[in-house]
Amino acid sequence: MQRDLIKHCRQCGSSVHHRVPDDGDTRERAICPACGTIHYVNPLLVVGTVPYLGDQVLLCKRAIEPRHGKWTLPAGFMEMGETMQQGAARETAEEAGAEVTMGPLFSTLSVPRVGQVHVFYLAPMKHGRCVGFGHETQEVRLFTESDIPWAEIAFTTVRRTLECFFEDRRQGRFGMHDVDIA
Template sequence: MKGRSIRHCRLCGALVTYRLPDDGDTRERAVCPACGTVHYENPLIVLGTVPYLAERVLLCKRAIEPRFGKWTLPAGFMELGESMAEGAARETAEEAGANIRMGELFSCMSLPRVGQVHFFYLAEMLDDTLDPGPETLEARLFMEDEVPWEELAFATVSETLHRFFADRRKGSFAMHDVDIVLPPK
C-alpha cells in the first residue's frame, strides 16, 4: 500500500503498526506500539532553477539515474539547514557550475503519485561560464527551438520550460502552481 515505507520506530526500533493514532488524526500512520511514537511520511522537496542568459536556457545532461543521459534543469533534493533558494542555488552550482543571480520563485509542481513537490526559481546567468559536476555529463545553453523536448528527463522540467518560454514571450513572468498527474506505474 502507498505510503507504508516505515517498518521500525526511529526512536526505539520496535516494529510499527499502521493505524489511526489516538490523537484524533484522520489518516493511518506508522505508530510504535512500544513507545507510542507516531511517524509521519511527507513529500520530498526538490529544488532547482531555470538558469537563463539572454534568450537561452541552461540544461544539464544527467550522469546519474533516474533518467541517465536525459536533459534536465539543475535541481535536486532539499537538504536540512538550507532555505529553498539556498538549495536551488546549491544544486545549480553542483550540477552546472553556473554563475547566477537568484530570482523569484517561478514554479511549484506537485507530484502526489511519487510524493514530491518540485520548486523552480528563475536564475539569471551572469556569464556563460559552466563547470559541470559529477552528476552532469554535459551542460549547455539552448534557444527555445533547440531544446531537446523529447529528451527531457522529467515532466516537471518540460512543464516549467514551456511556461518559462511562454512568459518570456509575454514579457513578464508569473508564478505557476501545477499538479502533475503521472500515469500509473
Template structure:
C-alpha cells in the same frame, strides 16, 4: 488513500511499528506501540532553477538514474537547514557549475505519485561560465528552438520550460502551479 512505502521498525526504540490512525488524526501513520512515536512521512522538496544567460536556458544531461542521458534543469532534493532558494542555487552550482542570482519563484509542481513537490526559481547566470558536475554528463545553453523536447527527463521540467517560454513571449513572468497526477515518462 495513498499508502506510503512501509517500514518495519521504530527509529526511536527499534520496536516493530503499526500502521494505523493515531488519536486526534485522520490519516494512517506508522506508530510505535512500544514508545508511542508517530513516524510522519511527508513529501520531499525538489528545488532547482531556470538558469538564464541572455536568450538561452542552461540544461544538464543526467549522468545518473533516473532518466540517465536525458536533459533536465539543474535541481535536486532540498537539504535540512537551507531555504528553497539556497538549495536551488546549490544544486545549480553542483550540477551545472553555474553561479546564479536567484530571482522570483517561478513554478511549483505537485508530484503526489512520488511524494514530491518540485520548486523552480528564475535565476540569472552571473557569467556564461558553467561545467558538468558529478551528476551531469554535459551542460549546455539552449535557445528555445534548440530545446531537445523529446529528451527532457521529467514532466515537471518540460512544464516549467513551457511556462518559461510562454511567459517570455508574452513579455511577463508569473508564478505557475500545476499537478502532475500520473507517472509520465513520455512527454
C-alpha cells in the same frame, strides 16, 4: 503505502503498529506501542533553478539514473538545514557549475504519484561560462527555445517549467506557476 515504508520505530527500534492515531488525525500512521512516537510519511521536496542568459536557458545532460543521458534543469532533493532557495542555488552550482543570481520562485509542481513537490526559481546567469559541474552531469549547454531537444527532456516537471518560462518570456513578464502533474 505507509505499511511498506515503516516497520520499526526510528526512536527506539520497536516494531510499529499501523492505525489511526488518537489525536484527531484521520490517516493511518505507523505508531510505536513502546514509546508512542507517531511516524509520518510526507512528500520529498525537489528544488532547482531555471538558469537563463538572454533568450537561452541552461540545461544539464544527466550522467546518472533516472533518465541517464536526458536533459534537465539543475535540481535535486533539498537537504536538512537549508532553505528552498539555498538548496536550489547549491544544486545549480553542483550540477551546472553556473554562476547565477537567485531570482523569485517561478514554479511549483506537485507530483503525488511519486510523493514529490518540485520548485524552480528564476536564476539569471552572471555570464555564459560554466565551470566545475559535478559527477551527476555529462554536459551543460545553453539552448534557445527552438534548439531545446524537447524529446530528450528528462522529466515532465522540467518540460512544464520550460514551457511556462518561454511563454512568460514571450509575454514580457514572469509569473508564478502552480502545476499538478498526474
